[in-house]
Amino acid sequence: MRRQLLFTALGAAIALTSPLAGAAGDELNFDAYREMLADGNPAELLEMEGEELWRTARGPKNATLEQCDLGRGPGVVEGAAAQLPRYFADTDKVQDLESRLMHCMEAQQGIPSAEIINGQFLKGERGKLAALVAYVVTHSKGKPIAIDLSHPRVKEMYDMGERAFRYRTGAMDFACSSCHSQDGKRIRATQLPNITKPEGAAEGWSSWPAYRVSNSQFWTMQHRLWDCFRQQRTAEPVFASDVTIALSVFMAGKGNGAEARWPGVKR
Amino acid sequence: MKKLFLALPLALGLSGASADELQTRVEQMMLDSFKANGIAGLDRQKQDAVQKACSGLTPPDAETMKKLEAAEMATIKWPTDGNFTGGDWKEGQKIAASGRGLTWTDKTADNNGGGCYNCHAMDPKEVSEGTIGPSLEGYGKLRGSSEEVVKYTWGKLWNSKAYNACSDMPRNGYGGILTETQIRHVMAYLFDPASPVNQ
Incomplete structure (x- = not known):
C-alpha cells in the first residue's frame, strides 16, 4: 500500500x-x-x-x-x-x-x-x-569514497579499467570514453559526466545504484554498466566479470574522496 | 622520496608487467568478460585497425592517421548512378531521430536508426539533441550543394574514419548500420531546401 x-x-x-x-x-x-x-x-x-x-x-x-x-x-x-x-x-x-x-x-x-x-x-x-x-x-551515504589504490592488486585493476574505458570496439566503434571524456556534453537531453576527471568519475560512481524514475526500477552499478555496454553495441558483459570490476575500480578510484550519495535518483 | 616508496610495491605487484603485457591482458579481458547474445556476437569484442589505434590515451601520430584514413577511404561505396541526395527527407528525419538498432535486444541487424540526434543538432526546432558532434543546423543552406560538399557528406556518413581515423562517429555504411538507401534519405534531410534542417 x-x-x-x-x-x-x-x-x-x-x-x-x-x-x-x-x-x-x-x-x-x-x-x-x-x-x-x-x-x-x-x-x-x-x-x-x-x-x-x-x-x-x-x-x-x-x-x-x-x-x-x-x-x-x-x-x-x-x-x-x-x-x-x-x-x-x-x-x-x-x-x-x-x-x-x-x-x-x-x-x-x-x-x-x-x-x-x-x-x-x-x-x-x-x-x-x-x-x-x-x-x-x-549505510555509506554521506561517507567519502575511499578506494585503497595503494594495494597492488587494486591498482592493477585500476590500470586495466582505465584501458577498458578507452577500448573502442563493437558495431559502432564506441568506448566508454566516446561519451564520457569531455566536459558538459549531452546525448540527447542526458548530461554526461566526464569520467576522465575526478569530479566526473565521482559523479558517476557516487550516484549509482539509483532508483530510475523513467522505468520505476532500482538499478545497481552492475546493471548500469551492463546497459552502457548494450548501448555501446558490444557483446553482453557477464555479471560481475573482470571488466565490470576494472571499470568500477577506475571510476571509484578516480572519484576518491567525494561523498557517496547512495542510493541515487535518476531519470 | 615518499613517492618512490609508494611506487615500489605497485611495480612488484604487477610482477614487472610491461605496458604491452598489460595491454594483452586487457584485450583478453575484453573477450573473456563478455558473452554472445543474439545478434551481438563475440566478434564485436575484437578490435579492427582503427579501433585499436584509437584506444590509447593519445591519438596515433599523423603518419599512422593518414594510412588508416586512406584504408578507410577505400571502403566507401559511392552511388553508382551519381544519385547522392535524391532521397526523401521525411524518411531521413525518421532515421536521424531513431537511435535504435544493433544491440543484443534487437532481433535483426537491419532497420537500424542513424542515431544522429544523439550527438548532433539538426532541426533547429528540436530541443532534445546531443552535443558530442558539431551542430548540423542549416547544413545544406550554409554549405551549399557543390559536388565537393555533397561527396564529402556522403563519404562522412558512409565511413567517418576516412576523414578522421579516430572520429567518434560510427561508420554507418561500412559498418552495415545504415543501407545505401537510408544514407540517401539522410543526405536529403541534410541538403533538401524543404527539409526542417534548412529552415
Missing part, C-alpha cells in the same frame, strides 16, 4: 516538473527533481527488503548474511560500500559490492553464484542481491 501511494505521488511530482517542458540549455538537467525526491527516494522500500534479507536465514545452508565480511569485518555494513571495490584475501580477488555479496550468498547460504551470474537483472536471486545492495549502500 505504501509503495503504491509513494509511486502515485512521484508520478504527480514528475508531471508538474517535467524537465523537458519548454526546455532549453540549463533547463535540460534533472537536478531540480532529483533534489525534490531526495527525501522520498523509492529505493527506501528496497533498502528495507534488503535489510530483511540480510537477517533472514535462507538458502540450502539456512543461514543469514550477518557474518558476511564486506571488508570491514564480519557483519559490518556501516561504511563498507564506500571502501569497495577492494582486495579480499579469502577469494584472492578484487571485488565490488555485488560480487562480494554474491560470494557471501554462496559461501554462507549455499546459493550458487552461477544462479546469479546466469540470471537476469531485477529477477530471482540477482533481484534479491540488488535489494541487499540498496541496504548496504544506504
Whole structure:
C-alpha cells in the first residue's frame, strides 16, 4: 500500500516538473527533481527488503548474511560500500559490492553464484542481491569514497579499467570514453559526466545504484554498466566479470574522496 | 622520496608487467568478460585497425592517421548512378531521430536508426539533441550543394574514419548500420531546401 501511494505521488511530482517542458540549455538537467525526491527516494522500500534479507536465514545452508565480511569485518555494513571495490584475501580477488555479496550468498547460504551470474537483472536471486545492495549502500551515504589504490592488486585493476574505458570496439566503434571524456556534453537531453576527471568519475560512481524514475526500477552499478555496454553495441558483459570490476575500480578510484550519495535518483 | 616508496610495491605487484603485457591482458579481458547474445556476437569484442589505434590515451601520430584514413577511404561505396541526395527527407528525419538498432535486444541487424540526434543538432526546432558532434543546423543552406560538399557528406556518413581515423562517429555504411538507401534519405534531410534542417 505504501509503495503504491509513494509511486502515485512521484508520478504527480514528475508531471508538474517535467524537465523537458519548454526546455532549453540549463533547463535540460534533472537536478531540480532529483533534489525534490531526495527525501522520498523509492529505493527506501528496497533498502528495507534488503535489510530483511540480510537477517533472514535462507538458502540450502539456512543461514543469514550477518557474518558476511564486506571488508570491514564480519557483519559490518556501516561504511563498507564506500571502501569497495577492494582486495579480499579469502577469494584472492578484487571485488565490488555485488560480487562480494554474491560470494557471501554462496559461501554462507549455499546459493550458487552461477544462479546469479546466469540470471537476469531485477529477477530471482540477482533481484534479491540488488535489494541487499540498496541496504548496504544506504549505510555509506554521506561517507567519502575511499578506494585503497595503494594495494597492488587494486591498482592493477585500476590500470586495466582505465584501458577498458578507452577500448573502442563493437558495431559502432564506441568506448566508454566516446561519451564520457569531455566536459558538459549531452546525448540527447542526458548530461554526461566526464569520467576522465575526478569530479566526473565521482559523479558517476557516487550516484549509482539509483532508483530510475523513467522505468520505476532500482538499478545497481552492475546493471548500469551492463546497459552502457548494450548501448555501446558490444557483446553482453557477464555479471560481475573482470571488466565490470576494472571499470568500477577506475571510476571509484578516480572519484576518491567525494561523498557517496547512495542510493541515487535518476531519470 | 615518499613517492618512490609508494611506487615500489605497485611495480612488484604487477610482477614487472610491461605496458604491452598489460595491454594483452586487457584485450583478453575484453573477450573473456563478455558473452554472445543474439545478434551481438563475440566478434564485436575484437578490435579492427582503427579501433585499436584509437584506444590509447593519445591519438596515433599523423603518419599512422593518414594510412588508416586512406584504408578507410577505400571502403566507401559511392552511388553508382551519381544519385547522392535524391532521397526523401521525411524518411531521413525518421532515421536521424531513431537511435535504435544493433544491440543484443534487437532481433535483426537491419532497420537500424542513424542515431544522429544523439550527438548532433539538426532541426533547429528540436530541443532534445546531443552535443558530442558539431551542430548540423542549416547544413545544406550554409554549405551549399557543390559536388565537393555533397561527396564529402556522403563519404562522412558512409565511413567517418576516412576523414578522421579516430572520429567518434560510427561508420554507418561500412559498418552495415545504415543501407545505401537510408544514407540517401539522410543526405536529403541534410541538403533538401524543404527539409526542417534548412529552415
